[in-house]
Amino acid sequence: MENYAETITAERVRRVMNGYGDTAGTGGSFAYYKLGERLFDEEGNLNPCVSTDKIRQYLWFTETKGTTLEASSDEPYRLGVYENTAYYFCYQPDAVTTLNYDLLGTIRTRAEQYIIYADACVLPDDYLQQKNIIFKKIPRDITRL
Template sequence: MESAQTVVPWTWWPYEEVGENREATREAKELLGESSIGIFSTPKPERLLQRILQLATNPGDLVLDSFLGSGTTAAVAHKMGRRWIGIEMGEHAKTHCLPRLEKVIAGEQGGISASVGWAGGGGFRFHTLGDPVFDADGGIHPAVRFGALAAYIWHFETGEPARQTFDSPLLGVHEGTAYVLLYNGILGDRRPTGGNVLTASVLAHLDTLFSHTGPRVIYGETTRLGEARLREAGITFNQIPYDIKAR
């Protein structure tokens, strides 16, 4: 059986095949309205990104665009059956990229939609970054709030995104294990020997707040409980900041 013949990619792509900036500007205007004009000085046409993804990826591959711009790469990747991650620090992430990608999900017929038979479907999650947990040296940022550190620990321990608001020392229960954070006076006592330290009285107070009979992972400033007492209570204690590492 003869193998399929491969085609060497051209190094010259004429605009008749992959489009040009005026085409991209027109696409952005049709999708996002007049507000897109002037924000994106060099938008890329969907046909150009289609050619690049055809050469570099296969359906189901993950495409990363760390400077999302007007969202063209994500839009084309979605229409071509690729998974994608887009990162953008500008306000237009909300004002332009988000509505554009929502229109892609709804089945908009601009750009390459007709040529790839795009009719809509799929979905995506839109996340915003919270307060920084770590400083430039990888240590815990001195100004980090309870919620931000709690969200990081929850994701670090479980691999799950933090979708809830953390306002209790109990971060949640995952696969039978409860995760607890004693930090920043969450129990209303900021004294060194108070709520940030796992003592017998603090443990008793935690037991009154929520009942859990399985294993627990507790993060805190330090613990006054010995190894035997921790084992008896099914507790793995992690000390802040030493047992929290930046990935």
């Protein structure tokens, strides 16, 4: 929207607060914020300009409504545990990640259920159900607010 917020909208709000002509102002103050990079590009894919940390924060919030990630040095993909569900975001900006037995071998956290984001999954559906694993494909299964 270019400078619209700064030049037009902000000026209108200032006039309401301070008054104009014969009309008294309402008083008060306001602030506005500039947004960062869009999480998704025009095609609906993850924007490569957005940091992995920002994507992780977004996922954690959309899944749990929580704001604090539970980072783990021995489990780099782990987002945290919420209501006995462990969340993992298996993402490499420059490589495809696949949910397979090797990747499952890196998971140390014990939980009743697992939600794992990755680019692909080669595990059989019956195995996923047996182990209470929900696979979510990147980026289509990321909730858009």
